[in-house]
Amino acid sequence: MDILTYIVENFSTLLDLTIQHIVIVFSSVFIAILTGVPLGIIICSSRIASRIVLGAATVLLTIPSIALFGVLIPILSPIGHGIGTVPAVVAVVLYSLLPIVRNTYVAISGLDSALMEAARGIGLRPWQRLFWIELPMAVPMIMAGVRIAVVSNIGVAAVAAYVGAGGLGRLISRGIAQSDPRQLITGAVAIALLAVLIDLVLLQVQRLLTSPGLRRRAGGAS
Amino acid sequence: MIDIENLSKVFSSNNRDTFAADRVSMRIAAGETCVLLGPSGCGKTTILKMLNGLIPRTSGTIRINGRDLDDFDIAELRRSIGYVVQQICLFPHMTIEQNVSIVPRLLKWDKARTRRRAAEVLATVGLEPGHFLHRYPAELSGGQQQRVGVARAIAADPPVLIMDEPFGAVDPINRESIQDEFLAMQQRLRKTIVFVSHDIDEAVKMADKIALFRAGRLEQFAAPDELLAHPASDFVADFVGKDRELKRLALIRVGSARVADAPALSQDRTVEEALALMNAQGREHLTVLDGAGRPVGYVTQARLSAGVPAATLESAMTPATSVSLDDNLRTAVSNMFRGDIGWLPCTDGEGRFDGEISQAAITHRLGQTYRERR
Amino acid sequence: MSSSALRSGLVKLLQESLPLLLTALVCWFIVVATGNEEAFADHWEDITYLAREHVVITLQGFLPAAVAGLALGVLLSRPRLRRVAEPVIQLLNIGNTIPSLAVIALSMTVLGLGTPPVVLALCLVALLPIVRNTYVGLTTVPPDFLEAGAGMGMLPRQVLVQVELPWAFPAIMAGLRTGISLAVGTAPLAFLIGGGGLGQLIFSGIAVYEFGTILSGAIPVILLALLADLLIGLLAQLLTHPHTGT
Numbered sequence: 001m002d003i004l005t006y007i008v009e010n011f012s013t014l015l016d017l018t019i020q021h022i023v024i025v026f027s028s029v030f031i032a033i034l035t036g037v038p039l040g041i042i043i044c045s046s047r048i049a050s051r052i053v054l055g056a057a058t059v060l061l062t063i064p065s066i067a068l069f070g071v072l073i074p075i076l077s078p079i080g081h082g083i084g085t086v087p088a089v090v091a092v093v094l095y096s097l098l099p100i101v102r103n104t105y106v107a108i109s110g111l112d113s114a115l116m117e118a119a120r121g122i123g124l125r126p127w128q129r130l131f132w133i134e135l136p137m138a139v140p141m142i143m144a145g146v147r148i149a150v151v152s153n154i155g156v157a158a159v160a161a162y163v164g165a166g167g168l169g170r171l172i173s174r175g176i177a178q179s180d181p182r183q184l185i186t187g188a189v190a191i192a193l194l195a196v197l198i199d200l201v202l203l204q205v206q207r208l209l210t211s212p213g214l215r216r217r218a219g220g221a222s
Numbered sequence: 223m224i225d226i227e228n229l230s231k232v233f234s235s236n237n238r239d240t241f242a243a244d245r246v247s248m249r250i251a252a253g254e255t256c257v258l259l260g261p262s263g264c265g266k267t268t269i270l271k272m273l274n275g276l277i278p279r280t281s282g283t284i285r286i287n288g289r290d291l292d293d294f295d296i297a298e299l300r301r302s303i304g305y306v307v308q309q310i311c312l313f314p315h316m317t318i319e320q321n322v323s324i325v326p327r328l329l330k331w332d333k334a335r336t337r338r339r340a341a342e343v344l345a346t347v348g349l350e351p352g353h354f355l356h357r358y359p360a361e362l363s364g365g366q367q368q369r370v371g372v373a374r375a376i377a378a379d380p381p382v383l384i385m386d387e388p389f390g391a392v393d394p395i396n397r398e399s400i401q402d403e404f405l406a407m408q409q410r411l412r413k414t415i416v417f418v419s420h421d422i423d424e425a426v427k428m429a430d431k432i433a434l435f436r437a438g439r440l441e442q443f444a445a446p447d448e449l450l451a452h453p454a455s456d457f458v459a460d461f462v463g464k465d466r467e468l469k470r471l472a473l474i475r476v477g478s479a480r481v482a483d484a485p486a487l488s489q490d491r492t493v494e495e496a497l498a499l500m501n502a503q504g505r506e507h508l509t510v511l512d513g514a515g516r517p518v519g520y521v522t523q524a525r526l527s528a529g530v531p532a533a534t535l536e537s538a539m540t541p542a543t544s545v546s547l548d549d550n551l552r553t554a555v556s557n558m559f560r561g562d563i564g565w566l567p568c569t570d571g572e573g574r575f576d577g578e579i580s581q582a583a584i585t586h587r588l589g590q591t592y593r594e595r596r
Numbered sequence: 597m598s599s600s601a602l603r604s605g606l607v608k609l610l611q612e613s614l615p616l617l618l619t620a621l622v623c624w625f626i627v628v629a630t631g632n633e634e635a636f637a638d639h640w641e642d643i644t645y646l647a648r649e650h651v652v653i654t655l656q657g658f659l660p661a662a663v664a665g666l667a668l669g670v671l672l673s674r675p676r677l678r679r680v681a682e683p684v685i686q687l688l689n690i691g692n693t694i695p696s697l698a699v700i701a702l703s704m705t706v707l708g709l710g711t712p713p714v715v716l717a718l719c720l721v722a723l724l725p726i727v728r729n730t731y732v733g734l735t736t737v738p739p740d741f742l743e744a745g746a747g748m749g750m751l752p753r754q755v756l757v758q759v760e761l762p763w764a765f766p767a768i769m770a771g772l773r774t775g776i777s778l779a780v781g782t783a784p785l786a787f788l789i790g791g792g793g794l795g796q797l798i799f800s801g802i803a804v805y806e807f808g809t810i811l812s813g814a815i816p817v818i819l820l821a822l823l824a825d826l827l828i829g830l831l832a833q834l835l836t837h838p839h840t841g842t
């Protein structure tokens with residue numbers, strides 16, 4: 001019951017922290033989409049480039065988040081942003097790159113070559129092929145990557161509270177520091193719920209953005 | 223018009239050179255259908271794809287309406303060449319309407335016109351527009367998809383069409399009908415068509431000219447009847463088959479082999495009149511007509527002389543089928559076999575009697591080309 | 597083993613360890629560029645001690661998770677449990693989205709401070725992907741294989757050991773790989789609830805804004821994570837060879 005009282009009494013703070021959390025994650029993933037999708041497209045044309053980029057991104061993803069913050073702090077401090085929202089955003093962008101770049105790459109390099117030749121053969125120029133055929137067909141895969149990025153980075157953003165970024169991680173860090181189970185549990189449950197909810201929402205968005213023609217095919221022929 | 227001169231294509235892989243096209247020269251006149259024919263791997267697809275620049279040439283020139291392929295903006299050229307792909311390749315994320323509208327959209331047609339055109343071409347290939355426009359390719363059968371593939375190619379009304387086994391995925395019965403529809407369409411539109419097939423029957427049916435390839439070499443380039451009657455090499459003769467004379471039957475119209483001055487009498491005439499007419503003309507049989515001049519049966523001298531208890535031909539005759547002058551000899555022969563009879567009355571456009579066709583006349587017509595050569 | 601096989605094995609090993617080596621190089625470059633070699637040397641004793649602790653808690657969490665995860669995955673895939681399996685897997689999928697900091701925090705509210713809540717949290721975090729992958733691997737065995745096994749007179753247990761597990765092997769290894777990477781990634785947070793490990797250097801370094809201390813913790817954590825990934829990858833390859841006969 002303590003917890004409920006706590007939630008009611010601190011509702012506006014909670015709301016603020018939730019919004020901060022969402023803003024950190026979504027703005028970073030947005031940056032990651034803007035850079036990752038073009039990167040994924042570009043590396044399709046070179047085997048070596050794709051191996052290097054995907055390899056580097058895999059390594060990045062293996063690095064535990066707090067260790068990445070630890071490395072980012074000395075790197076970002078010369079420009080005055082060792083602590084705060086900037087390392088959080090940089091880390092989330094870096095973590096989001098792998099799923100987005102990889103899924104873009106896999107989707108586009110895996111397109112049926114006969115289909116792409118047909119697109120050339122009926123007179124689509126390279127840009128038209130990209131925007132009319134390749135990207136729309138890659139949307140389901142790219143969105144799946146975005147979903148993975150967003151959901152896993154809700155956790156990263158939580159840890160970011162320890163490097164001075166806002167968000168729901170604050171509740172956990174304060175809860176631990178002040179041995180206050182109310183904040184701790186509220187924070188942990190809020191983060192968990194946020195992750196689960198956003199996953200569901202993004203799944204719907206992915207469905208909406210996917211052409212019904214691709215949906216049916218993915219679900220097997222009628 | 224498409225001019226191909228000394229066209230070669232060499233694929234090198236694993237230090238081995240494959241000649242997919244070996245100094246090929248041919249000219250396809252405007253409005254003509256040319257079928258590229260040959261066994262699998264002989265280079266048909268390769269030559270077709272060189273026509274719209276999908277495969278770069280090793281050497282040789284291709285001119286379209288007198289202009290070298292290299293002088294075109296390739297994307298623009300491709301939009302003026304309807305392309306039907308061997309693997310169909312509809313875009314799965316687009317509706318049938320969007321698939322069919324893609325080239326008109328590239329050409330920046332206005333929306334209303336594009337929409338009207340999409341419905342129109344679907345109808346042309348025998349698909350009910352209301353039923354198909356808003357479906358997705360995955361919801362269509364293979365044959366329906368292939369029709370959409372053809373619709374997509376003709377949507378922007380390109381003067382030239384290139385098609386790679388466009389009816390390959392269709393079962394034999396549907397293939398017949400889609401071929402017929404396509405022929406009817408070509409009658410109206412008179413496009414320049416290059417059409418890949420490995421089926422000699424399809425080639426004979428669709429082509430004005432057949433180009434027969436073997437391992438990248440053009441073995442023979444001729445009209446279907448010429449190819450069947452005078453194969454240029456043993457390879458061609460083998461490829462067209464031992465029954466090539468039978469295949470020629472499909473190429474010749476009944477009208478060109480018919481005997482014009484055949485005897486006929488109305489069904490209300492008497493048996494005696496019929497016998498007299500046959501005796502006078504030295505014929506074994508004659509055709510019996512109804513009031514409107516349509517053939518309804520026949521009588522033979524042998525049966526009438528044996529004595530029939532009938533006054534008019536109407537009750538003495540044997541019912542008979544007929545064949546239209548526009549049908550081909552293959553239909554005529556087939557009808558003869560079915561009726562166990564050596565001749566058939568012919569009919570004109572209105573179904574009226576117009577001469578007859580006999581097995582002797584057909585043999586004579588088929589032999590004509592050989593006598594001329596001698 | 598022939599010498600050419602040995603050589604190709606070595607080349608493979610080098611290839612696989614390339615990410616670890618390159619990352620180590622980059623990390624060293626960062627240490628040097630930020631002028632922290634000395635701090636790093638000063639902390640060496642802490643580093644080795646804490647690294648050992650770090651590895652121990654990671655394994656304490658991961659090993660039970662591996663055993664339990666495999667067992668649970670096999671159990672759920674048995675025909676008798678198929679009906680409960682789907683909802684359970686759905687639940688695990690949802691559980692998988694819960695961030696590890698939340699898991700650590702919740703674990704602390706149950707077990708208090710110290711090593712036990714850390715081990716519980718690491719175990720839970722690693723468990724989910726292992727169960728899921730084992731289950732998915734085992735339920736996607738082509739029915740023909742199963743029938744062939746049964747047709748040869750194998751008992752269900754023999755089918756499991758000789759047919760199903762070999763088929764599911766790659767999926768299971770992938771699950772173990774994800775599991776250990778999640779456990780390793782969560783381990784640095786152990787310090788927050790009194791569980792020790794290299795997190796201590798990172799968090800205390802951040803608290804006093806001392807780059808040398810932070811890097812002394814962060815870099816070993818990074819290298820250990822890559823090492824764990826490398827080892828499990830190599831293990832998978834080693835175990836795969838007899839199966840594919842290559």
Ligand SMILES: Nc1ncnc2c1ncn2[C@@H]1O[C@H](COP(=O)(O)OP(=O)(O)OP(=O)(O)O)[C@@H](O)[C@H]1O
Binds near residue numbers: 233234264267268269
């Ligand atoms: N990209 C390529 N690289 C190497 N060889 C090729 C390539 N494309 C085609 N070939 C070879 O060129 C020859 C002609 O191929 P092509 O696809 O034109 O045959 P085709 O007549 O269309 O056969 P099919 O009836 O089976 O479609 C074949 O021997 C083929 O193996």
Ligand SMILES: [Mg+2]
Binds near residue numbers: 266267268308386
């Ligand atoms: Mg072909």
